[in-house]
Amino acid sequence: MKFKSLVTTIAAAGLVLSAQSSVAGDTLAAVKKKDSIVCGVSTGLAGFSQKDEKGKWSGLDVDLCRSVAAAVLGDAKKVQYKPLTAKERFTALQSGEIDILSRNTTWTHTRDTSLGLNFAGVNYYDGQGFMVSKKLGLKSALELDGATACIQAGTTTELNLADYFRSNNMKYTAVTFDTSDQTRSGFESGRCDVLTSDQSQLYAIRIGLKDPSSAVVLPEVISKEPLGPVVRQGDDEWFNIVKWTMNAIVESEFLDVTSANVDALKANGNPGQKRLLGTEGDAGEKLGLTADWAYNIVKQVGNYSESFERNVGQGSSLKISRGLNAQWNKGGILYSPPVR
Amino acid sequence: MSLEHIEKANSQTKSKSVINNPRYRALIYQLILLICLGYFFYSIVSNALSNMEARGIKSGFGFLFTTAGFDILMSLIPYEATDTYGRTFLVGLLNTILVSVIGIFLATIIGFALGIAYFSKNWLIRKASIIYVEIFRNIPLLLQVFFWYFAVLAALPSVKGSLSLFESIFLNVRGLFLPAVVDEPGSNLVYLALTIAIAIVVYLKKWSSRRQDETGEQFPLLRVSIAILIGIPTLATLLTGVPFHLDYPVLGRFSLSGGTTVIPELMALSIALSIYCGAFIAEAVRAGIQAVPNGQIEAARSLGLNERKIMSLIIVPQAMRVIMPLLNSEYQSLVKNSTLATAIGYPDLFTVFVGTSLNQTGQAIEIVFMTMAVYFVINMSISLIMNLFNAKVALAERK
Numbered sequence: 162m163k164f165k166s167l168v169t170t171i172a173a174a175g176l177v178l179s180a181q182s183s184v185a186g187d188t189l190a191a192v193k194k195k196d197s198i199v200c201g202v203s204t205g206l207a208g209f210s211q212k213d214e215k216g217k218w219s220g221l222d223v224d225l226c227r228s229v230a231a232a233v234l235g236d237a238k239k240v241q242y243k244p245l246t247a248k249e250r251f252t253a254l255q256s257g258e259i260d261i262l263s264r265n266t267t268w269t270h271t272r273d274t275s276l277g278l279n280f281a282g283v284n285y286y287d288g289q290g291f292m293v294s295k296k297l298g299l300k301s302a303l304e305l306d307g308a309t310a311c312i313q314a315g316t317t318t319e320l321n322l323a324d325y326f327r328s329n330n331m332k333y334t335a336v337t338f339d340t341s342d343q344t345r346s347g348f349e350s351g352r353c354d355v356l357t358s359d360q361s362q363l364y365a366i367r368i369g370l371k372d373p374s375s376a377v378v379l380p381e382v383i384s385k386e387p388l389g390p391v392v393r394q395g396d397d398e399w400f401n402i403v404k405w406t407m408n409a410i411v412e413s414e415f416l417d418v419t420s421a422n423v424d425a426l427k428a429n430g431n432p433g434q435k436r437l438l439g440t441e442g443d444a445g446e447k448l449g450l451t452a453d454w455a456y457n458i459v460k461q462v463g464n465y466s467e468s469f470e471r472n473v474g475q476g477s478s479l480k481i482s483r484g485l486n487a488q489w490n491k492g493g494i495l496y497s498p499p500v501r
Numbered sequence: 502m503s504l505e506h507i508e509k510a511n512s513q514t515k516s517k518s519v520i521n522n523p524r525y526r527a528l529i530y531q532l533i534l535l536i537c538l539g540y541f542f543y544s545i546v547s548n549a550l551s552n553m554e555a556r557g558i559k560s561g562f563g564f565l566f567t568t569a570g571f572d573i574l575m576s577l578i579p580y581e582a583t584d585t586y587g588r589t590f591l592v593g594l595l596n597t598i599l600v601s602v603i604g605i606f607l608a609t610i611i612g613f614a615l616g617i618a619y620f621s622k623n624w625l626i627r628k629a630s631i632i633y634v635e636i637f638r639n640i641p642l643l644l645q646v647f648f649w650y651f652a653v654l655a656a657l658p659s660v661k662g663s664l665s666l667f668e669s670i671f672l673n674v675r676g677l678f679l680p681a682v683v684d685e686p687g688s689n690l691v692y693l694a695l696t697i698a699i700a701i702v703v704y705l706k707k708w709s710s711r712r713q714d715e716t717g718e719q720f721p722l723l724r725v726s727i728a729i730l731i732g733i734p735t736l737a738t739l740l741t742g743v744p745f746h747l748d749y750p751v752l753g754r755f756s757l758s759g760g761t762t763v764i765p766e767l768m769a770l771s772i773a774l775s776i777y778c779g780a781f782i783a784e785a786v787r788a789g790i791q792a793v794p795n796g797q798i799e800a801a802r803s804l805g806l807n808e809r810k811i812m813s814l815i816i817v818p819q820a821m822r823v824i825m826p827l828l829n830s831e832y833q834s835l836v837k838n839s840t841l842a843t844a845i846g847y848p849d850l851f852t853v854f855v856g857t858s859l860n861q862t863g864q865a866i867e868i869v870f871m872t873m874a875v876y877f878v879i880n881m882s883i884s885l886i887m888n889l890f891n892a893k894v895a896l897a898e899r900k
Contacts, residue, residue, distance in 0.1 A: 248856050252859075307753055307755050314846075319570075324570070334756075336574055343846070347846075350656075395555065
C-alpha cells in the first residue's frame with residue numbers, strides 16, 4: 162500500500178517535470194491541424210459581432226475572422242466563435258483558448274506592451290462618445306456635471322471617462338456593468354443619465370432601445386479608439402498572417418477588387434491586382450499560405466467597403482458613414498502597405 | 502490480542518535495519534511526500550513564471566502602486582480615479598465585507614424567525630414558513646439577484662418622480678436617499694455617553710446573572726438595558742445642545758445630491774443573499790429544534806415554564822449545538838455567493854479587482870491569487886469565530 166502511494170507520488174512529480182517545457186506553440190500548424198480557427202468575439206454587438214436567430218454570426222469583426230479562415234484554410238466558414246465579455250477577452254487569448262481576438266478591442270500602449278499580445282492592425286477607427294435621453298435637452302457633454310454614467314467593465318471607456326470629467330472639473334458617478342446589454346438596460350431603466358462607449362457601439366445600442374428616437378448621441382468624441390484584431394506575442398508567422406489579412410481586405414478595396422469582379426481580375430487584372438490575387442508573384446507563399454489566399458478572402462468575404470456597408474454602413478440598420486474609415490485617398494485614414 | 506499486546510510485540514521484534522523499522526519507514530515516506538509536494542508547487546510556479554516571461558507578460562505586484570485611473574460606484578473609504586490599484590483592492594474588499602455583514606445579519610434574523618415559525622401552532626404562520634423555505638431554497642441565487650435588481654428595483658420611479666417620505670427620505674431607481682447625520686463640535690460627548698451606556702449594560706448583565714445564581718431573584722434586564730441605551734445618549738444630546746444636524750438629499754440637475762445614498766445594486770444583492778441564505782438557515786434551525794428530545798420539553802412543562810420560556814431557555818440553547826456547525830457553512834457560502842455582485846455591477850472585490858483592475862493591468866495570476874487568498878481568509882475567520890461560539894454552546898461533558 163505504502164509502496165503504491167510512493168510510486169504514484171513519483172509519477173506525479175515526473176508528469177510535472179515533463180510538462181515544464183513551454184507551451185507556446187505554432188498557431189498556424191495548430192489551426193491547420195484542427196482545420197478551423199477559434200475566434201474570440203463579443204457577446205453581441207450590432208454591426209461588429211452578433212448572432213442571428215439561426216446561430217449565424219455576422220459583423221465587421223466576424224468578417225475579419227472569416228477572412229483569416231479563408232486565407233489560411235481556404236474556407237471562410239471554418240471558424241468557431243467564442244463570445245467573450247470585455248473582462249474575459251485578454252485572458253482567453255493569453256491562455257491559448259482562442260487563436261485571434263476580434264472583438265472591438267482598442268489598441269493601446271499598455272495592452273500592446275504588457276499583456277504579451279500584439280495588435281495586428283486596425284479594422285475600425287472609433288472614438289468614445291455619449292448618449293443621453295432626449296428629455297434632458299442637452300447639447301454638449303460639458304453639461305454633464307453631476308450625471309450618472311453607465312459603462313462596460315474592463316474597457317478603455319472607463320479610463321477615458323474618468324480623464325474627461327477630471328480635466329473638465331466635473332463630477333460624475335460610474336455604474337459599471339459586465340455586458341453591453343446590461344449597460345443598455347441600465348440606461349433604459351433610468352439608472353443612469355448617460356451611456357458612454359465607443360461611438361459605433363452607441364449607434365448599435367441606440368437601435369436596441371425600445372424607442373431609439375428617445376435618445377440622442379452628443380457631438381463630443383473624447384478619445385481615439387483604434388479597434389483591431391489581436392494575437393499572441395511570440396508567434397510572428399501567425400501575427401503576419403493576421404496583419405496581412407487585414408491589409409488585404411483594405412488593399413483590395415483600394416485596388417477596386419470586389420467579390421463580384423475578383424474572378425475576372427484574377428485572370429486579366431492589372432499587375433497590382435494580379436499580385437494580390439496570386440496570379441503574379443508569391444505573396445501567399447511568403448506568408449506560409451497558398452497563392453490564392455487573398456483571392457479567397459475577397460471571393461468569400463469581400464473587400465473592406467463591402468464588409469463595412471453590409472455590417473455597419475448603408476446596407477445595415479446602423480447607417481454609419483465611412484468617415485475616418487474611408488480610404489486615404491477618399492478623405493479617410495485607411496492605408497494598406499503595398500502587396501509586393 | 503489487545504492493542505497493548507500488539508505494541509509490545511512490535512517493540513520486542515526490534516529490527517537492526519532502519520529500513521525495516523516501521524516508524525522510520527513511515528517518517529521517510531512522509532518526508533519524500535513532502536519533498537515531492539514542495540517540488541510540485543515550486544515547478545508549477547516557476548513554470549508559470551517562465552511561460553509568462555517567454556510570452557512577454559509582465560508579472561509581479563508593482564502594479565498595486567500605479568494609478569488606477571477609473572472610478573468606482575461606491576466606496577467606504579475616500580477613493581478617486583487618481584488612486585492606486587492597491588486602493589481599488591481595499592475599496593472592493595470593504596464593499597465585499599459590507600454586503601456580507603448585512604447579508605449575514607438579515608439572513609440570521611430571517612432564518613431564526615422562520616425556523617421557529619415552523620413549530621407555530623398557528624396554521625397560517627407554519628405554512629407560510631414552509632412555503633418560503635421551499636420557494637427561495639429552490640430558485641438559483643443568480644436568478645433571485647436578477648429578479649430584485651432588474652424586475653423590482655429597476656421598476657421604481659425615476660428621479661423626478663421619487664417616492665418620498667417627509668421630503669427627507671427618497672426612493673427611486675437610483676437607490677434610497679437618506680438624510681445624513683453630520684457631527685458638530687461637542688458630538689464626541691454624545692459618543693462617549695453611548696460608550697458608557699454600553700459598558701453599564703454589559704456590567705448589569707453580569708451582575709444580574711450572578712444575583713440570580715445566588716438568590717434566584719430575577720432582574721428585568723431587557724427593559725432596563727433599553728432604557729439605559731436610549732436614555733443616557735439622549736440626555737447627553739440634550740445637555741450638549743444637540744451637536745448634530747441633518748444633511749438632506751436635494752434634487753439636483755440630474756439626481757439627488759447630499760445625504761447618504763444606498764445604491765440599488767447593494768440593496769438587490771443584500772436582499773437576495775439574505776432571503777436565499779435565510780431559507781437555508783431556517784432549515785438548519787428547524788433541524789436543530791427537532792433534534793431536541795421531546796422529554797426535555799415535557800420536563801420543562803411539568804416544571805411550570807410557559808411556552809415562550811421553554812423555547813428560549815430549554816429548546817433553543819440545546820438546538821444551538823446542532824445549528825451552529827450548519828450556520829457556519831451557511832455564512833461561508835453567503836460570503837462566497839456575494840461574488841454574484843458582478844452580475845449586477847455592485848462594486849465588490851470580485852467586480853472591481855478581478856473585473857476592472859485585472860482587465861486594465863492584465864495581471865491575471867497575481868490578482869486572482871490575491872482575491873482567492875482574501876476569500877480564504879474571510880471564510881477562515883468566520884469559521885474561527887463560529888467555532889468559538891460552538892465551543893460555548895457545545896455539551897459540557899465530564900472530562
